[in-house]
Amino acid sequence: MLRSEVKRAQARTAELFAKAGIVLTAEESDRIEVACFGLGQLETQGLELITYVNTDRYCAKDLVLFPRQTCPEHIHPPVNGEPGKMETFRCRWGSVMLYVEGEASPNIQAIVPARSAASYTVFHEIVLLPGEQYTIPPGTKHWFQGGPDGAIVSEFSSTSRDEFDIFTDPDIVRMPVILED
Amino acid sequence: MLRSEVKRAQARTAELFAKAGIVLTAEESDRIEVACFGLGQLETQGLELITYVNTDRYCAKDLVLFPRQTCPEHIHPPVNGEPGKMETFRCRWGSVMLYVEGEASPNIQAIVPARSAASYTVFHEIVLLPGEQYTIPPGTKHWFQGGPDGAIVSEFSSTSRDEFDIFTDPDIVRMPVILED
Numbered sequence: 001m002l003r004s005e006v007k008r009a010q011a012r013t014a015e016l017f018a019k020a021g022i023v024l025t026a027e028e029s030d031r032i033e034v035a036c037f038g039l040g041q042l043e044t045q046g047l048e049l050i051t052y053v054n055t056d057r058y059c060a061k062d063l064v065l066f067p068r069q070t071c072p073e074h075i076h077p078p079v080n081g082e083p084g085k086m087e088t089f090r091c092r093w094g095s096v097m098l099y100v101e102g103e104a105s106p107n108i109q110a111i112v113p114a115r116s117a118a119s120y121t122v123f124h125e126i127v128l129l130p131g132e133q134y135t136i137p138p139g140t141k142h143w144f145q146g147g148p149d150g151a152i153v154s155e156f157s158s159t160s161r162d163e164f165d166i167f168t169d170p171d172i173v174r175m176p177v178i179l180e181d
Numbered sequence: 182m183l184r185s186e187v188k189r190a191q192a193r194t195a196e197l198f199a200k201a202g203i204v205l206t207a208e209e210s211d212r213i214e215v216a217c218f219g220l221g222q223l224e225t226q227g228l229e230l231i232t233y234v235n236t237d238r239y240c241a242k243d244l245v246l247f248p249r250q251t252c253p254e255h256i257h258p259p260v261n262g263e264p265g266k267m268e269t270f271r272c273r274w275g276s277v278m279l280y281v282e283g284e285a286s287p288n289i290q291a292i293v294p295a296r297s298a299a300s301y302t303v304f305h306e307i308v309l310l311p312g313e314q315y316t317i318p319p320g321t322k323h324w325f326q327g328g329p330d331g332a333i334v335s336e337f338s339s340t341s342r343d344e345f346d347i348f349t350d351p352d353i354v355r356m357p358v359i360l361e362d
Contacts, residue, residue, distance in 0.1 A: 021202030023273070023311035053269040053316060053337055058239035060269065060337035088234040088241065092204070130204035135234060156234055156241035156337065 002181040013048040020093035038173030059160040065146025073143035073168040084138035087157035091128035095147030110145040119169035183362040190215040194229040201274035219354030240341040246327030254324035254349040265319035268338035272309035276328030291326040300350035
């Protein structure tokens with residue numbers, strides 16, 4: 001991803017936060033993380049987030065999904081003998097469709113990203129509107145997509161160790177290099 | 182505290198959340214916790230909160246302080262061999278003055294509640310405006326007060342075990358009985 005794309009996505013994310021009444025400091029706005037997963041199609045498969053705190057006991061982030069943007073399927077494995085990350089997603093604005101292991105829901109609302117369709121394997125659907133939340137147990141494959149207006153989702157969790165996440169799509173690189181343009 | 186007082190404080194809290202664009206479900210609005218600490222002066226010493234999630238690994242709440250309302254000084258002790266609760270306060274709306282152990286700040290902005298003045302002993306001041314946050318290490322005495330407009334504060338933390346909190350004021354009862362009126 002080019003630095004200019006990162007900057008554009010950061011600005012769009014900051015606008016969405018402002019629209020939802022979520023205030024960031026200038027320092028935080030500058031370090032909004034733009035995850036393109038090395039796939040080169042941020043609008044389709046990507047995620048924007050701000051990490052407020054990540055200690056050895058807990059973590060809190062606010063996530064942004066642009067309209068129909070998908071965070072690809074992944075799992076949080078155990079690390080250093082600790083169970084995998086446990087996370088609670090709370091929809092703050094917009095809507096988000098979440099998919100976890102379990103009985104596949106008929107006629108899911110999300111559009112599976114065509115390029116990586118084979119790497120989406122769990123289809124038990126939970127739709128979250130503002131004020132609604134869902135806790136994903138450790139060791140559960142999951143993916144999620146923003147609704148037609150996008151979404152802002154608070155993520156409360158145990159310690160975050162993103163570098164250990166296992167994605168179903170083998171083409172994914174969680175921390176790709178950002179190229180100066 | 183009377184049931185009718187609880188209901189009034191819940192309604193006022195729900196209004197403040199709405200004003201700040203924070204959406205609760207109807208079920209959540211009905212279980213907003215109103216803590217009067219058994220002191221019978223909720224407006225001066227009290228706290229309103231909604232707990233979103235509290236697992237054996239992490240906890241997330243949104244706290245409301247009415248204008249100049251104070252959450253009295255307390256400490257989170259170790260429980261079952263685990264270090265005391267660690268918590269991050271993030272101001273979302275209004276302003277909050279937080280006091281922790283350390284060098285006393287000259288001319289603090291808070292008004293120490295007169296009735297319990299002797300039970301406020303730490304005066305290192307941190308003022309948080311929207312977007313600003315502070316992490317309180319385990320085993321640190323602290324108290325906090327809403328600014329002139331009150332405050333909404335997100336609390337991200339390790340597991341919450343409020344019943345073990347130790348308050349400096351011996352008159353405080355963390356979980357007083359609610360009387361039907």
